[in-house]
Structures are given as C-alpha cells and as structure tokens.
Amino acid sequence: GAVVSQHPSRVICKSGTSVKIECRSLDFQATTMFWYRQFPKQSLMLMATSNEGSKATYEQGVEKDKFLINHASLTLSTLTVTSAHPEDSSFYICSATRYTEAFFGQGTRLTVV
Amino acid sequence: GENVEQHPSTLSVQEGDSAVIKCTYSDSASNYFPWYKQELGKGPQLIIDIRSNVGEKKDQRIAVTLNKTAKHFSLHITETQPEDSAVYFCAVGGSARQLTFGSGTQLTVLP
Numbered sequence: 001g002a003v004v005s006q007h008p009s010r011v012i013c014k015s016g017t018s019v020k021i022e023c024r025s026l027d028f029q030a031t032t033m034f035w036y037r038q039f040p041k042q043s044l045m046l047m048a049t050s051n052e053g054s055k056a057t058y059e060q061g062v063e064k065d066k067f068l069i070n071h072a073s074l075t076l077s078t079l080t081v082t083s084a085h086p087e088d089s090s091f092y093i094c095s096a097t098r099y100t101e102a103f104f105g106q107g108t109r110l111t112v113v
Numbered sequence: 114g115e116n117v118e119q120h121p122s123t124l125s126v127q128e129g130d131s132a133v134i135k136c137t138y139s140d141s142a143s144n145y146f147p148w149y150k151q152e153l154g155k156g157p158q159l160i161i162d163i164r165s166n167v168g169e170k171k172d173q174r175i176a177v178t179l180n181k182t183a184k185h186f187s188l189h190i191t192e193t194q195p196e197d198s199a200v201y202f203c204a205v206g207g208s209a210r211q212l213t214f215g216s217g218t219q220l221t222v223l224p
Contacts, residue, residue: 042217
C-alpha cells in the first residue's frame, strides 16, 4: 500500500514552546491530508483538513491559531502546535488519500511538560 | 452528521477461534466502509474495505459483510492468532476523504 510518513514519532517539549509535526506522502501526491487527535483508549477525532495551496478547514472546537496547518506541497503537510500546554499532550495522526483509500502516518506522541 | 457505533468495546477470544466486530451507521448515503487495525503507539492500518455495491468481501482470514438496508457492517476474523491482538476501528464515509470512525474494539487473542 501507499506510504505516509509522519515525523517525529515522539516529542517532548516545554510548556509555552511550539512543536512542528510533518506528514509526507512518500509515493503519491495528496492534494488533501487530514489531521487527527487521539486520546488514550479513544477513537480518532478529526481536527482539520489540510488543502494544498489553500487554507486548512478546521473542525468545530479546534483552535486554528493554536494548531497551525500548512500544506506547502502535494506531498507535505505540517501541523504546528503553538504555545503548547500540558493539555495539548496527545497522539496526533495524519492521513492522506490515494485514489479511494486513506492511508495513515505512524502518529506522533506529543508530551508537554 | 454521520453517527457510527461500534460493538463490542473489548473482545477476548482463544487462539484459533473467530472474532466478529459490528458497526452501525446512521447516514444512508454513506457508501464506503473501511476497517483499520491499530497497534499500540502506531497509526491505523487499513486491513479491508467494502463499498455499498458489494455485500461481502474476503481477504484470507479477514472478511467484511455489509447490510445497507439495516445500516450495519461487520468484520470477521477467522483462525485468530496472537498477532491479531490490537484495536480495530470501523469507519464510514461518502468516500475515503470523509471518514467518521467508530469508538474502537480492543481485541485480545489468548494463546
């Protein structure tokens, strides 16, 4: 299947700093990527839809100034958690669709201390 | 919007037995139904999917059945193995670009 690479897999940052997570589609172009957040033992919650060359579409309740999304190319989307706080600690996952299938990155475990 | 319910939340089976996980959905217009396996600390991996013009699809030990009239679909794993232990999510959408996920099922295969 298609490969979606997410980096870093784990990151620990201090409260108040910003963290950038990258999502790359390695063997296909993705005009749209998705960012999810997952709490322990819970399902995936869609945060935003990342559109190449235009602004991201955020789900209700997700702060766009807190979670900055940039889709600079057809193979790369980035999620920046700005001024991170402990409550932002979570598992963040991206996905990209090729043809009719959605493929997920391996996830990023963010811990804010 | 779409509402997806998944049952059971946990399932334990003996190695070699079958496991069945069921999902129901609310939007009759949905036509794409994938299943994902998620291992601890990793992203979800697509294991099988089905579209509304098909009632059943099988891939080796894994099968999915769809009942569009009743708006439910199920994942069937036969001859379970310890490496099948993981969290399984169903999802529903008009396409792979718009997915709503179920709450997940923790499957444990006991050796």
